[in-house]
Amino acid sequence: xxxxxxxxxxxxxxxxxxxxxxxxxxxxxxxxxxxxxxxxxxxxxxxxxxxxxxxxxxxxxxxxxxxxxxxxxxxxxxxxxxxxxxxxxxxxxxxxxxxxxxxxxxxxxxxxxxxxxxxxxxxxxxxxxxxxxxxxxxxxxxxxxxxxxxxxxxxxxxx
Numbered sequence: 675x676x677x678x679x680x681x682x683x684x685x686x687x688x689x690x691x692x693x694x695x696x697x698x699x700x701x702x703x704x705x706x707x708x709x710x711x712x713x714x715x716x717x718x719x720x721x722x723x724x725x726x727x728x729x730x731x732x733x734x735x736x737x738x739x740x741x742x743x744x745x746x747x748x749x750x751x752x753x754x755x756x757x758x759x760x761x762x763x764x765x766x767x768x769x770x771x772x773x774x775x776x777x778x779x780x781x782x783x784x785x786x787x788x789x790x791x792x793x794x795x796x797x798x799x800x801x802x803x804x805x806x807x808x809x810x811x812x813x814x815x816x817x818x819x820x821x822x823x824x825x826x827x828x829x830x831x832x833x
Contacts (some may be wrong), residue, residue: 677741678743678746681707681743681746681747681750682738684703684706684707685750685754685777686777687703688700688703688704688754688766689766689767689768689777690768691703692763692764692766693766693767693768697763698765700763701758701763704751704755704758707751708752708755710747711744711747711748711751711762712748713748714735714736714738715734715754716734716735717731717732717734718731718732718733718734719732721822735748735749735752754766757779761779761780761781764780765779766778766780767780767787769787769788769789769790769794770789770798771789771797771798772789772798774788774789774794776794777790777792778790778791
């Protein structure tokens with residue numbers, strides 16, 4: 675468990691660097707994981723066949739880990755590296771919903787994702803809505819009784 679937590683922290687550091695805009699640090703941190711936990715690409719077809727009976731070839735990351743943590747770290751780092759090189763560092767983020775701060779991969783079409791899940795997005799939007807309503811309720815109205823009083827005062831001053 676201690677090793678898993680260490681790897682989790684190192685993976686999170688990649689997201690934190692990306693979220694803060696430090697692209698070079700994010701790549702350097704990820705490269706250090708890739709060096710420490712190497713994998714080998716391997717073509718695999720399993721027993722899956724297409725309609726013509728040909729194998730459905732695809733890539734696997736063949737890892738030969740010394741333990742479970744090394745296997746997890748190798749696959750996680752390689753997957754993150756593929757995503758980073760394909761879509762860019764700005765697609766790695768940390769949830770903006772307080773207190774969440776989970777890491778996420780932005781797969782939106784317009785690069786606008788700010789939350790790790792719909793649950794966090796809804797919670798943040800509801801909190802913002804309620805805060806706006808509280809602010810409106812606390813603010814003295816410029817219409818209604820205050821405006822009527824001001825109008826009466828100016829009318830009596832004209833007399």
